Amino acid sequence: MNKFRTILTGLALAGVLVAPPAEAATTIRVHAGESISAAIEKAEAGATIEVEPGVYHEALTIDTPGITLRGIVKGTQRPVLDGEGKLNDGVIASGSPFTMTGFGVKHYKGNGVSAQGVDGVYLSDLVVDDAGLYGVYPVQSRNITITHCTVTRIVDAGIYVGESNHALVAYNEVHHNVAGIEIENTNDAIVRDNLTYENTAGILVFVLPGKRQKEGKRTRVFRNWSIRNNTPNFGDPHSIVGQLPEGIGIMVMGADDTVVEDNWVKDNQSVGILVNRLAKEHAQKDERLEPFADRNQIRFNYVLENGRKPHALFQEQLGQGGDFAWDGTGDGNCVSLPDQAVHAGAPLPACPEAAPAPTEREESALPTVAPQAAEPAVIPEGSAVVQIRGMRYEPMHLTIAVGQTVTWVNEDGVTHTVTSGDGTMPVPGPLASSFLEKGQIYSHTFDDRGNYEYLCLPHIGQIGMREATITVQ
Amino acid sequence: MHLSRLLALALAAAACLAPATGLDRPFPPVRGEAPTPERVELGRLLFFDPVLSGDRSLSCAHCHRPELAFSDGRKTALGAGGAQLARNAPTLYNAAFKESLFWDRRAGSLEEQALGPLLASDEMAADPAVVVARLAAIPEYARRFEAAFASEAEPLSFGNVVRAIASFERTLVSQDSRYDRFARGDRSALDASERRGLTLFRSLNTRCFECHQLPTFEAPLAMGVGVPSSDRGIGGAHGRPGQDGLFAIPTLRNVAVTAPYMHDGSLATLDEVVAFYRKGGGRPLGVEPGRIHEHVRPFDIRDDEARDLIAFLHALTDESARPETPAAVPSGLPVLRERRFASSEETRP
Numbered sequence: 001m002n003k004f005r006t007i008l009t010g011l012a013l014a015g016v017l018v019a020p021p022a023e024a025a026t027t028i029r030v031h032a033g034e035s036i037s038a039a040i041e042k043a044e045a046g047a048t049i050e051v052e053p054g055v056y057h058e059a060l061t062i063d064t065p066g067i068t069l070r071g072i073v074k075g076t077q078r079p080v081l082d083g084e085g086k087l088n089d090g091v092i093a094s095g096s097p098f099t100m101t102g103f104g105v106k107h108y109k110g111n112g113v114s115a116q117g118v119d120g121v122y123l124s125d126l127v128v129d130d131a132g133l134y135g136v137y138p139v140q141s142r143n144i145t146i147t148h149c150t151v152t153r154i155v156d157a158g159i160y161v162g163e164s165n166h167a168l169v170a171y172n173e174v175h176h177n178v179a180g181i182e183i184e185n186t187n188d189a190i191v192r193d194n195l196t197y198e199n200t201a202g203i204l205v206f207v208l209p210g211k212r213q214k215e216g217k218r219t220r221v222f223r224n225w226s227i228r229n230n231t232p233n234f235g236d237p238h239s240i241v242g243q244l245p246e247g248i249g250i251m252v253m254g255a256d257d258t259v260v261e262d263n264w265v266k267d268n269q270s271v272g273i274l275v276n277r278l279a280k281e282h283a284q285k286d287e288r289l290e291p292f293a294d295r296n297q298i299r300f301n302y303v304l305e306n307g308r309k310p311h312a313l314f315q316e317q318l319g320q321g322g323d324f325a326w327d328g329t330g331d332g333n334c335v336s337l338p339d340q341a342v343h344a345g346a347p348l349p350a351c352p353e354a355a356p357a358p359t360e361r362e363e364s365a366l367p368t369v370a371p372q373a374a375e376p377a378v379i380p381e382g383s384a385v386v387q388i389r390g391m392r393y394e395p396m397h398l399t400i401a402v403g404q405t406v407t408w409v410n411e412d413g414v415t416h417t418v419t420s421g422d423g424t425m426p427v428p429g430p431l432a433s434s435f436l437e438k439g440q441i442y443s444h445t446f447d448d449r450g451n452y453e454y455l456c457l458p459h460i461g462q463i464g465m466r467e468a469t470i471t472v473q
Numbered sequence: 474m475h476l477s478r479l480l481a482l483a484l485a486a487a488a489c490l491a492p493a494t495g496l497d498r499p500f501p502p503v504r505g506e507a508p509t510p511e512r513v514e515l516g517r518l519l520f521f522d523p524v525l526s527g528d529r530s531l532s533c534a535h536c537h538r539p540e541l542a543f544s545d546g547r548k549t550a551l552g553a554g555g556a557q558l559a560r561n562a563p564t565l566y567n568a569a570f571k572e573s574l575f576w577d578r579r580a581g582s583l584e585e586q587a588l589g590p591l592l593a594s595d596e597m598a599a600d601p602a603v604v605v606a607r608l609a610a611i612p613e614y615a616r617r618f619e620a621a622f623a624s625e626a627e628p629l630s631f632g633n634v635v636r637a638i639a640s641f642e643r644t645l646v647s648q649d650s651r652y653d654r655f656a657r658g659d660r661s662a663l664d665a666s667e668r669r670g671l672t673l674f675r676s677l678n679t680r681c682f683e684c685h686q687l688p689t690f691e692a693p694l695a696m697g698v699g700v701p702s703s704d705r706g707i708g709g710a711h712g713r714p715g716q717d718g719l720f721a722i723p724t725l726r727n728v729a730v731t732a733p734y735m736h737d738g739s740l741a742t743l744d745e746v747v748a749f750y751r752k753g754g755g756r757p758l759g760v761e762p763g764r765i766h767e768h769v770r771p772f773d774i775r776d777d778e779a780r781d782l783i784a785f786l787h788a789l790t791d792e793s794a795r796p797e798t799p800a801a802v803p804s805g806l807p808v809l810r811e812r813r814f815a816s817s818e819e820t821r822p
Contacts, residue, residue, distance in 0.1 A: 044492075045492045059672065061668075061671075061672045061675075062495075063494035063495045063496055063656075064492075064494060064495070065492065065493075065494070065495055088672075088673065088676040088677075088678040088679075088774070089672075089675075089676050089677060089678065092672060092675050092676070093495070094494065094495030094496050094675075095494060095495035096495055098495075109678050109772075109773060110676040110677035110678030110679075111676070111677030111678070114675075114677060116675060116682065117495070117498065117687065118495065132677060132678070133677045133678075134677060137677065139683075140686075210694050210695065210696065210766060211694075212686075212692060212693070212694070236767075236770060238756070238762060238765075238767055238770055239767040239770070240767050280715075281715060281763065284713065284714055284715030284716065285695065285697075285715055285716060285719070286694075286695070287711075287713055
């Protein structure tokens with residue numbers, strides 16, 4: 001027995017040698033013009049691959065565990081994976097965990113970034129455009145964090161978390177996709193502080209048939225913006241998403257125990273927030289799927305001017321559009337919207353006053369990845385500067401000459417934006433920063449005279465963070 | 474498991490310095506009762522013995538041939554008297570891991586599955602009482618059933634015939650293909666073309682991986698891909714509305730050895746299969762769209778990429794668990810005798 005124990009101890013030691021401790025992990029630097037795939041090929045488990053700004057026409061496959069792909073971001077410069085419409089996928093990762101930050105990803109036929117069966121997916125500061133079916137697609141994975149990504153022009157879903165458990169989707173800007181953010185057959189997801197606009201539909205929490213994981217429970221959707229999601233559907237008409245009628249802010253379809261709270265949902269011309277079942281023709285494909293939406297709580301949300309031009313499907317089924325609609329199926333759903341909200345479809349009881357039960361695992365238990373400390377932001381020469389600090393733009397009102405550039409610098413420890421606005425409402429306009437973390441900057445050059453009002457999306461409630469102006473003379 | 478074997482395994486693992494890749498996924502547990510050596514050997518003999526069929530001509534192995542990864546090389550299987558059956562005979566490799574058996578997923582265990590072809594009048598057409606009587610009359614079988622089911626009051630029963638066959642089938646595992654070695658960290662196990670094919674397999678362009686899931690390369694799901702056919706599949710077997718034209722997702726393990734393909738064997742080669750999916754499965758073939766899963770849609774890949782994909786599929790071959798075909802079986806009947814039928818040009822067994 002003693003001998004046995006000695007051998008086991010020896011094996012344990014050998015195991016330590018086989019898997020090097022984190023501090024011994026290597027860093028490989030890829031310079032512009034070099035191959036990222038070649039670096040991945042020689043990377044050992046736990047390695048970090050740093051990639052300098054440049055354009056890389058590569059499809060990356062990462063099966064080694066613990067790889068970090070870190071794009072070096074220098075001001076507006078970053079490494080860009082460009083499939084040129086010829087390559088299939090930007091990134092396919094299977095190794096756990098997988099981290100990727102600071103990349104642009106565009107023009108792939110299949111998909112932008114996909115993690116398949118990974119435990120620990122950390123995706124941050126990715127700019128994904130026109131990258132195929134999905135922009136960012138973790139599937140059959142767990143412990144997922146997707147933050148500070150910008151995802152645009154995706155023919156299915158910008159950010160799609162499928163058949164997974166425990167996900168945080170926050171501070172992403174997702175627009176001009178068919179579906180903005182999708183949480184599909186996934187349990188315990190948190191979707192907060194995202195900006196979704198001008199998609200066909202903004203945020204969707206739902207179940208689909210024919211998947212191994214049959215449930216989608218306990219997603220929390222809060223403090224998001226879902227506005228003007230009225231883009232005509234440009235998805236594959238054979239896919240389920242291709243049949244989505246345009247004009248939906250937030251949809252809970254067949255999912256259970258979802259809490260939708262404190263979101264701004266505005267100008268979605270069919271329905272602001274929709275609770276419905278998975279359609280029968282899809283549900284009957286999978287007898288083990290429960291297709292009804294149960295025990296969902298639509299709590300206080302800022303809903304405004306939704307449902308004013310509903311898609312024919314809603315006209316037909318609900319008679320009208322609205323800020324909120326329920327198809328009358330499923331048990332235990334409730335809704336507590338502001339008094340002036342327009343309700344379509346069947347009536348629902350008000351939600352209980354008491355806060356909903358916490359998710360199985362709170363967000364604090366989810367490992368997160370901070371956006372990398374960018375190399376010092378460079379303020380363009382000759383630029384006027386607006387500092388954002390102490391929940392204020394300083395100065396609040398600035399006058400500049402035509403052709404001059406203004407640079408906003410976030411000095412707060414919280415996320416801010418610079419967004420064209422009118423009073424407390426964001427409006428389409430020239431100012432449209434991404435989410436700015438501490439130390440990040442946003443610059444815009446004003447070529448036309450006028451008065452440009454702007455606000456901070458997450459902080460419209462703060463008096464120093466709205467009705468700020470740039471006057472161009 | 475013996476301590477010495479555990480240690481040997483641990484040492485082997487420690488000696489393999491390359492860390493496993495993210496593709497190295499655990500197999501599901503073997504379903505059903507644990508096989509014993511006596512039952513496996515008995516099951517092997519029964520599997521090859523035509524004594525089980527009504528006319529003593531047909532054994533399980535006629536449609537599940539060891540050298541074809543337990544498929545039969547035909548579009549659809551040949552039953553009693555050369556009857557053309559409705560569906561393609563699937564491989565038995567890794568059936569031990571499956572939640573359900575048959576193309577229409579109607580059997581929940583290997584035992585239940587084995588009863589199907591044994592009892593079907595156009596297949597082996599076995600009469601349970603006759604089979605038991607025949608086996609009891611053969612001393613070697615009587616002895617082997619006594620040993621394999623020693624604790625039971627009635628060791629030789631039709632139920633135990635099925636259990637022995639299922640025990641044998643549970644040993645037919647395929648987990649050591651070149652792909653598996655690659656997944657475990659041996660980067661030289663796949664060549665460049667095969668690796669490109671593996672990546673393509675996991676692309677959202679082709680979406681192969683979403684149904685043929687690691688590590689079994691199947692999934693316990695009903696799926697419609699649109700093979701033109703009057704076969705109602707799962708809808709017919711279970712009487713569930715909306716599931717007509719849906720079938721089980723077959724494993725791709727040993728797929729290079731198990732042509733032809735699809736539930737009706739209508740696609741002769743892997744080239745034809747890939748061509749079928751490139752065009753969107755049954756979409757251009759007039760199949761009702763409601764029978765085709767939304768993930769099955771045309772995809773645009775180059776011809777050299779299609780070749781890579783097929784090269785990868787060949788790397789899923791592992792027949793290391795192939796059992797020996799017995800030279801003789803206890804009944805004394807010929808093993809895998811060639812069958813000739815007036816109605817068929819087929820002359821192979």
